[in-house]
Amino acid sequence: MNSQHNRSQSQTSILINNGRIITADADYTADIYIEGEIIKAIGKDLQYNADETIDASGMLIFPGGIDPHVHLDMPFMGTYSSDNYETGTRAALFGGTTMVIDFILQKQGNSLQSALDDWNSRATGNCVGDYSFHMAVTDFNEETKKEIRHFVEEEGITSFKTFMAYKGALMIDDRQMIGLMEEVKQQGGLVTVHATNGDMIDYLIAKHRAEGKLSPLYHYLSQPEVTEAEASERFADMANYTGCPGYIVHLTCEGALNAVRNATRRNQNVLVETCIQYLLVDASLYEREDGAKWVMSPPLREKKDQETLWAGINQGLVKVVATDHCPFKWEQKLMGKDDFSKIPNGHPAIEHRMELLYSEGVHKGRISLNKYVEVACTNPAKIFGMFPRKGSIGIDSDADIVIFDPNAKHTISSSSHHMNVDYSAYEGWEVTGKVKTVLLRGKVAINENKCILDKGYGQFIKRNKVNGVI
Numbered sequence: 001m002n003s004q005h006n007r008s009q010s011q012t013s014i015l016i017n018n019g020r021i022i023t024a025d026a027d028y029t030a031d032i033y034i035e036g037e038i039i040k041a042i043g044k045d046l047q048y049n050a051d052e053t054i055d056a057s058g059m060l061i062f063p064g065g066i067d068p069h070v071h072l073d074m075p076f077m078g079t080y081s082s083d084n085y086e087t088g089t090r091a092a093l094f095g096g097t098t099m100v101i102d103f104i105l106q107k108q109g110n111s112l113q114s115a116l117d118d119w120n121s122r123a124t125g126n127c128v129g130d131y132s133f134h135m136a137v138t139d140f141n142e143e144t145k146k147e148i149r150h151f152v153e154e155e156g157i158t159s160f161k162t163f164m165a166y167k168g169a170l171m172i173d174d175r176q177m178i179g180l181m182e183e184v185k186q187q188g189g190l191v192t193v194h195a196t197n198g199d200m201i202d203y204l205i206a207k208h209r210a211e212g213k214l215s216p217l218y219h220y221l222s223q224p225e226v227t228e229a230e231a232s233e234r235f236a237d238m239a240n241y242t243g244c245p246g247y248i249v250h251l252t253c254e255g256a257l258n259a260v261r262n263a264t265r266r267n268q269n270v271l272v273e274t275c276i277q278y279l280l281v282d283a284s285l286y287e288r289e290d291g292a293k294w295v296m297s298p299p300l301r302e303k304k305d306q307e308t309l310w311a312g313i314n315q316g317l318v319k320v321v322a323t324d325h326c327p328f329k330w331e332q333k334l335m336g337k338d339d340f341s342k343i344p345n346g347h348p349a350i351e352h353r354m355e356l357l358y359s360e361g362v363h364k365g366r367i368s369l370n371k372y373v374e375v376a377c378t379n380p381a382k383i384f385g386m387f388p389r390k391g392s393i394g395i396d397s398d399a400d401i402v403i404f405d406p407n408a409k410h411t412i413s414s415s416s417h418h419m420n421v422d423y424s425a426y427e428g429w430e431v432t433g434k435v436k437t438v439l440l441r442g443k444v445a446i447n448e449n450k451c452i453l454d455k456g457y458g459q460f461i462k463r464n465k466v467n468g469v470i
């Protein structure tokens with residue numbers, strides 16, 4: 001017991017020696033001392049008698065990854081996404097993601113509160129890793145308007161998701177969007193958006209079905225780039241008009257990013273998220289026999305769009321790399337074997353975001369180490385009101401820490417992944433860099449490919465108000 005540091009006996013302590021610490025803006029070798037859930041000291045040759053010492057020589061140390069776009073145990077077309085809160089957050093931890101933000105979907109005609117209760121009934125007590133929710137407002141009216149303040153002030157849910165597509169189920173019209181933006185701005189929150197033109201897409205889906213064009217390729221051809229570019233520009237204009245902070249989820253293409261670039265010329269902040277798949281794989285996959293594995297919305301795009309997105313990261317326009325993790329087993333995907341419009345949308349990626357982004361981004365020289373941490377860890381924490389508790393390696397931050405071997409090589413496969421899905425969208429991909437050890441709030445969660453924590457350790461993290469400037 002090291003009494004000079006007044007450590008209480010109930011708290012365990014860990015000393016991580018000699019790791020190369022990477023944050024969004026620093027790169028240095030030092031020791032990290034953790035007491036309980038919190039980082040207490042960082043420095044060279046720290047002298048503490050810790051309960052446990054980890055030698056991190058030769059390793060990189062990142063803040064725990066944050067994936068702000070996942071759908072766990074999500075009801076969809078009479079089935080559920082195949083990862084529940086336990087399997088999904090555990091798989092995330094294996095890949096160095098210590099926190100996720102999931103989406104609550106309001107049912108049109110019902111209250112926001114009833115949707116929160118529904119989601120809590122599946123999530124509470126079941127998470128291994130930390131989590132939060134975005135509240136998707138699918139029906140904005142005088143009643144739901146009154147609930148916004150409660151979510152921001154009491155529930156710690158400060159981001160409100162909207163859909164400009166999926167009419168009759170999730171979509172709100174522009175009148176509702178403006179009303180929601182005005183209220184959310186007033187309460188100190190952020191509006192996020194699935195920005196695609198729902199009416200255009202509905203028209204194209206109906207046209208292709210009527211012509212008997214039913215293969216997965218027509219999922220892609222029903223959502224051309226213009227549908228996303230148009231909606232992104234419209235969303236940016238409405239956010240600018242109302243002054244509400246705005247965030248575009250899963251942006252995929254050049255046209256949409258150019259709309260955001262234009263908005264920055266009037267000094268508007270439009271926060272942009274892309275997802276790992278849009279950086280790495282393209283629409284040619286839809287011509288394969290098993291193209292349904294990559295059916296998601298928006299769809300995969302062209303090679304030129306991948307280059308635009310990497311450039312967007314380096315230009316500071318793309319702030320976050322998430323996953324939109326929404327896995328369905330192959331049997332579930334077969335619901336749409338005769339009609340692309342019946343394929344459950346989404347793909348599994350929660351486990352591989354950090355390693356793929358490192359291997360394809362940092363290892364291949366597309367982005368810097370600091371940029372990597374910025375888009376995978378720090379910016380999600382800043383944008384969604386959790387910084388510096390999360391997304392940082394600093395004194396008094398949560399001890400969410402990834403110890404990463406930059407040289408270890410491995411191959412992604414459904415035979416070794418931990419997600420509850422019977423295929424991998426990245427089967428056979430060779431990856432350089434591997435998660436070795438993960439700490440979540442001061443506890444070793446993952447070590448040498450084993451998960452040590454149980455479900456129930458993961459906490460709901462209440463988030464602070466946000467202003468859209470990071």
Ligand SMILES: [Zn+2]
Nearest residue numbers: 069070071324
């Ligand atoms: Zn999504």
